[in-house]
Amino acid sequence: MSQTLLLRVFPPEQQNIGMGMWAMTLLLGPALGPIFWGWLTDNWSWHWIFLINVPIVVLAMFGGAALLRPIETERRIIPIDYIGLILLVIWVGCLQIILDIGRNHDWFGDPLIITLAVTSVIAFLIFVIWELTEDNPMVDLRVLRNRGLSVSLVVLAISFGGYFAGFVIVPAMATGVAWVHCDTGWLFFLIFSYRGATDGTACCAVDASV
Numbered sequence: 697m698s699q700t701l702l703l704r705v706f707p708p709e710q711q712n713i714g715m716g717m718w719a720m721t722l723l724l725g726p727a728l729g730p731i732f733w734g735w736l737t738d739n740w741s742w743h744w745i746f747l748i749n750v751p752i753v754v755l756a757m758f759g760g761a762a763l764l765r766p767i768e769t770e771r772r773i774i775p776i777d778y779i780g781l782i783l784l785v786i787w788v789g790c791l792q793i794i795l796d797i798g799r800n801h802d803w804f805g806d807p808l809i810i811t812l813a814v815t816s817v818i819a820f821l822i823f824v825i826w827e828l829t830e831d832n833p834m835v836d837l838r839v840l841r842n843r844g845l846s847v848s849l850v851v852l853a854i855s856f857g858g859y860f861a862g863f864v865i866v867p868a869m870a871t872g873v874a875w876v877h878c879d880t881g882w883l884f885f886l887i888f889s890y891r892g893a894t895d896g897t898a899c900c901a902v903d904a905s906v
Contacts, residue, residue: 704767726860780827780834787819 699718706714736744790812801809827833840846 701764701767705763723859775832777827777830777832777834780823780830783819783823783826784834787816787823790816790819 699715702714702718703711733745736742736748794809794812794816798809804810804813824837827835827837840849
Protein backbone atom coordinates (compact mmCIF):
# COMPACT_ATOMS: atom_id res chain seq x y z
CA MET A 697 0.00 0.00 0.00
CA SER A 698 2.80 2.42 0.85
CA GLN A 699 4.48 1.82 -2.51
CA THR A 700 1.19 2.32 -4.33
CA LEU A 701 0.62 5.65 -2.57
CA LEU A 702 4.17 6.78 -3.35
CA LEU A 703 3.70 5.97 -7.03
CA ARG A 704 0.54 8.06 -7.04
CA VAL A 705 2.12 10.99 -5.19
CA PHE A 706 5.37 11.19 -7.16
CA PRO A 707 5.26 12.13 -10.86
CA PRO A 708 6.54 9.45 -13.28
CA GLU A 709 9.96 11.06 -13.69
CA GLN A 710 10.53 11.04 -9.90
CA GLN A 711 9.07 7.65 -9.00
CA ASN A 712 12.51 6.03 -8.81
CA ILE A 713 13.49 8.63 -6.20
CA GLY A 714 10.40 7.82 -4.17
CA MET A 715 11.07 4.09 -4.32
CA GLY A 716 14.68 4.66 -3.30
CA MET A 717 13.60 6.72 -0.29
CA TRP A 718 11.08 4.04 0.63
CA ALA A 719 13.70 1.28 0.49
CA MET A 720 16.26 3.27 2.45
CA THR A 721 13.77 4.08 5.22
CA LEU A 722 12.50 0.51 5.37
CA LEU A 723 15.96 -1.01 5.69
CA LEU A 724 17.63 1.62 7.85
CA GLY A 725 14.83 1.72 10.42
CA PRO A 726 15.32 -1.76 11.93
CA ALA A 727 19.10 -1.31 11.86
CA LEU A 728 19.45 2.14 13.39
CA GLY A 729 16.43 1.84 15.68
CA PRO A 730 18.00 -0.47 18.32
CA ILE A 731 21.16 1.66 18.38
CA PHE A 732 19.31 4.96 18.81
CA TRP A 733 16.73 3.62 21.28
CA GLY A 734 19.52 2.01 23.32
CA TRP A 735 21.33 5.34 23.47
CA LEU A 736 18.15 7.10 24.58
CA THR A 737 17.54 4.50 27.30
CA ASP A 738 21.10 4.74 28.65
CA ASN A 739 21.40 8.53 28.57
CA TRP A 740 17.83 9.77 29.07
CA SER A 741 15.04 7.36 29.96
CA TRP A 742 13.17 4.45 28.39
CA HIS A 743 10.06 6.67 28.29
CA TRP A 744 11.63 8.66 25.45
CA ILE A 745 11.53 5.59 23.23
CA PHE A 746 7.80 6.27 22.95
CA LEU A 747 7.65 10.04 23.52
CA ILE A 748 10.07 10.83 20.70
CA ASN A 749 7.59 9.34 18.23
CA VAL A 750 4.87 11.89 19.06
CA PRO A 751 6.20 14.81 16.95
CA ILE A 752 7.10 12.41 14.14
CA VAL A 753 3.56 10.99 14.08
CA VAL A 754 2.02 14.48 14.13
CA LEU A 755 4.23 15.57 11.24
CA ALA A 756 3.39 12.39 9.30
CA MET A 757 -0.35 12.95 9.84
CA PHE A 758 -0.29 16.50 8.48
CA GLY A 759 2.07 15.57 5.66
CA GLY A 760 -0.05 12.60 4.67
CA ALA A 761 -3.25 14.65 4.73
CA ALA A 762 -1.69 17.32 2.52
CA LEU A 763 -0.15 14.91 0.00
CA LEU A 764 -2.91 12.31 -0.23
CA ARG A 765 -5.94 14.59 -0.36
CA PRO A 766 -5.42 15.55 -4.04
CA ILE A 767 -5.20 11.90 -5.13
CA GLU A 768 -8.15 10.63 -3.08
CA THR A 769 -10.35 8.27 -5.07
CA GLU A 770 -14.08 7.74 -4.92
CA ARG A 771 -15.19 5.99 -1.75
CA ARG A 772 -17.12 2.73 -1.86
CA ILE A 773 -18.85 1.05 1.05
CA ILE A 774 -17.86 -2.63 1.07
CA PRO A 775 -19.14 -5.14 3.64
CA ILE A 776 -16.57 -6.16 6.23
CA ASP A 777 -15.64 -9.83 6.29
CA TYR A 778 -16.00 -10.33 10.05
CA ILE A 779 -15.56 -14.10 9.92
CA GLY A 780 -12.36 -13.76 7.91
CA LEU A 781 -11.12 -11.11 10.32
CA ILE A 782 -11.81 -13.32 13.35
CA LEU A 783 -10.08 -16.31 11.74
CA LEU A 784 -7.10 -14.13 10.83
CA VAL A 785 -6.79 -12.88 14.41
CA ILE A 786 -7.02 -16.42 15.78
CA TRP A 787 -4.39 -18.13 13.65
CA VAL A 788 -1.95 -15.21 13.60
CA GLY A 789 -2.47 -14.58 17.33
CA CYS A 790 -1.84 -18.22 18.25
CA LEU A 791 1.25 -18.31 16.03
CA GLN A 792 2.57 -15.13 17.62
CA ILE A 793 2.06 -16.50 21.13
CA ILE A 794 3.89 -19.70 20.17
CA LEU A 795 6.87 -17.72 18.88
CA ASP A 796 6.87 -15.48 21.96
CA ILE A 797 6.59 -18.04 24.77
CA GLY A 798 7.65 -21.27 23.02
CA ARG A 799 11.24 -21.03 24.15
CA ASN A 800 10.25 -20.72 27.80
CA HIS A 801 7.74 -23.60 27.56
CA ASP A 802 10.00 -26.21 25.94
CA TRP A 803 8.21 -25.69 22.62
CA PHE A 804 6.11 -28.74 21.71
CA GLY A 805 6.92 -30.42 24.99
CA ASP A 806 4.26 -28.22 26.58
CA PRO A 807 0.55 -29.03 26.03
CA LEU A 808 -0.20 -25.29 25.81
CA ILE A 809 2.08 -24.88 22.79
CA ILE A 810 0.58 -27.96 21.12
CA THR A 811 -2.94 -26.60 21.67
CA LEU A 812 -1.99 -23.22 20.24
CA ALA A 813 -0.30 -24.86 17.25
CA VAL A 814 -3.29 -27.06 16.44
CA THR A 815 -5.64 -24.10 16.83
CA SER A 816 -3.47 -21.96 14.56
CA VAL A 817 -3.28 -24.62 11.82
CA ILE A 818 -7.03 -25.32 11.88
CA ALA A 819 -7.91 -21.63 11.89
CA PHE A 820 -5.46 -21.03 9.02
CA LEU A 821 -6.97 -23.77 6.87
CA ILE A 822 -10.51 -22.52 7.52
CA PHE A 823 -9.32 -18.97 6.84
CA VAL A 824 -7.89 -19.93 3.43
CA ILE A 825 -11.03 -21.82 2.41
CA TRP A 826 -13.29 -19.01 3.60
CA GLU A 827 -11.31 -16.24 1.88
CA LEU A 828 -11.28 -18.13 -1.42
CA THR A 829 -15.07 -18.51 -1.38
CA GLU A 830 -16.09 -15.14 0.12
CA ASP A 831 -17.37 -12.43 -2.21
CA ASN A 832 -15.72 -9.62 -0.20
CA PRO A 833 -12.76 -11.29 1.51
CA MET A 834 -10.68 -9.62 4.20
CA VAL A 835 -7.54 -10.84 2.37
CA ASP A 836 -8.05 -11.51 -1.34
CA LEU A 837 -5.99 -14.66 -1.86
CA ARG A 838 -7.11 -14.92 -5.47
CA VAL A 839 -4.40 -12.47 -6.51
CA LEU A 840 -1.85 -15.22 -5.79
CA ARG A 841 -3.02 -16.92 -8.99
CA ASN A 842 -0.69 -14.49 -10.72
CA ARG A 843 2.55 -16.45 -10.98
CA GLY A 844 4.73 -13.35 -11.09
CA LEU A 845 3.22 -11.96 -7.91
CA SER A 846 3.44 -15.29 -6.09
CA VAL A 847 7.10 -15.81 -6.98
CA SER A 848 7.91 -12.23 -6.06
CA LEU A 849 6.30 -12.61 -2.63
CA VAL A 850 8.20 -15.83 -1.93
CA VAL A 851 11.52 -14.29 -2.95
CA LEU A 852 10.75 -11.14 -0.94
CA ALA A 853 9.86 -13.18 2.16
CA ILE A 854 13.07 -15.23 1.94
CA SER A 855 15.22 -12.16 1.31
CA PHE A 856 13.79 -10.09 4.13
CA GLY A 857 13.81 -13.11 6.46
CA GLY A 858 17.51 -13.61 5.90
CA TYR A 859 18.20 -9.88 6.04
CA PHE A 860 16.47 -9.27 9.37
CA ALA A 861 17.77 -12.53 10.84
CA GLY A 862 21.24 -11.13 10.38
CA PHE A 863 20.39 -8.27 12.73
CA VAL A 864 19.85 -10.77 15.53
CA ILE A 865 22.31 -13.58 14.75
CA VAL A 866 25.43 -11.76 13.53
CA PRO A 867 25.85 -9.23 16.41
CA ALA A 868 25.14 -11.94 18.99
CA MET A 869 27.71 -14.27 17.44
CA ALA A 870 30.23 -11.45 16.95
CA THR A 871 30.11 -10.38 20.59
CA GLY A 872 31.03 -13.94 21.52
CA VAL A 873 34.27 -13.70 19.58
CA ALA A 874 37.30 -12.62 21.61
CA TRP A 875 38.19 -9.67 19.40
CA VAL A 876 34.69 -8.15 19.34
CA HIS A 877 33.61 -6.33 22.49
CA CYS A 878 29.94 -6.15 23.41
CA ASP A 879 30.07 -2.34 23.32
CA THR A 880 31.11 -2.41 19.66
CA GLY A 881 28.53 -4.96 18.52
CA TRP A 882 26.40 -2.11 17.21
CA LEU A 883 28.92 -1.67 14.39
CA PHE A 884 27.53 -4.80 12.77
CA PHE A 885 24.10 -3.19 12.70
CA LEU A 886 25.61 -0.28 10.79
CA ILE A 887 27.30 -2.63 8.31
CA PHE A 888 24.04 -4.46 7.64
CA SER A 889 22.08 -1.22 7.39
CA TYR A 890 24.58 0.31 4.94
CA ARG A 891 24.56 -2.70 2.62
CA GLY A 892 20.80 -3.10 2.85
CA ALA A 893 20.12 0.59 2.25
CA THR A 894 22.45 0.87 -0.76
CA ASP A 895 21.37 -2.41 -2.37
CA GLY A 896 17.68 -1.85 -1.69
CA THR A 897 17.78 1.72 -2.98
CA ALA A 898 19.58 0.68 -6.17
CA CYS A 899 17.14 -2.19 -6.82
CA CYS A 900 14.08 0.01 -6.30
CA ALA A 901 15.51 2.74 -8.52
CA VAL A 902 16.21 0.26 -11.34
CA ASP A 903 12.78 -1.36 -10.92
CA ALA A 904 10.99 1.98 -11.02
CA SER A 905 12.94 3.14 -14.07
CA VAL A 906 12.09 -0.07 -15.93
